[in-house]
Amino acid sequence: MRALFLLFVLANLVFFAWDRYLRAPVSAEAHNRQVEITPEKIRIVRETVPPRKANAPAGGTAACMEWGAFAGAAVARADAAMEELGLPASQFKRVTVEASGYWVYIPPRKSRNEAEKFARALKELGVTEFTVVQEKTEWRNAISLGIFRSDEAAQAFLKSLTRRGVTGAVAEKRENFLRQVVFYVREPSEATVAKLAAMRAQLPASEVRAVPCPA
Secondary structure (H helix, E strand, O other), X not given: OHHHHHHHHHHHHHHHHHHHHHOOOOOHHHHHHHOOOOHHHOOOOOOOOOOOOOOOOHHHOOEEEEEEEEOOHHHHHHHHHHHHHOOOHHHEEEEEEEEEEEEEEEOOOOOHHHHHHHHXXXXXXXXXXXXXXXXXXXXXXXXXXXXXXXXXXXXXXXXXXXXXXXXXXXXXXXXXXXXXXXXXXXXXXXXXXXXHHHHHHHOOOOEEEEEEOOO
């Protein structure tokens, strides 16, 4: 029941984020104004049944909110955001995983200068969450925009980029090609769920969802 409640709350918050940030194209200036989120204005629908004890959710399995996944420069920003939540160490878990999923990226540019020029163009369009691949691999000088667990999530993000005016981005499935960080918050309060939704809006390439807590 607790997991279902978290899913319901999250659905409301995700709809809020979509309605405010992804429904229509925005200019870079307008985007910068929009990211000043006020979580206190998010309305949380109250649970209509007596809540279970936090240490005894339905089915004997604790419910967690999962936030991620992060790679490259986004890891430091996510770490800082989690620290600002001020949660006790026992309530959240930081997990490093091998990335398998759908990668949204700009194919490799011919040179580092060309990649940096493309990166500046992305910033002018209001896209600030990306990483220029520097490793000496076939992906050198590609621009990583986000990694998602499902094709549906990747395609939705790709469409949001297109609405902003980004061209040349693609979404493809990749297996175990990058290490990522994922956070799990155990039995979060409504206020913490709202803060996670606001943090997710600051890092739009990430996802927040209700899941059973990992062992």
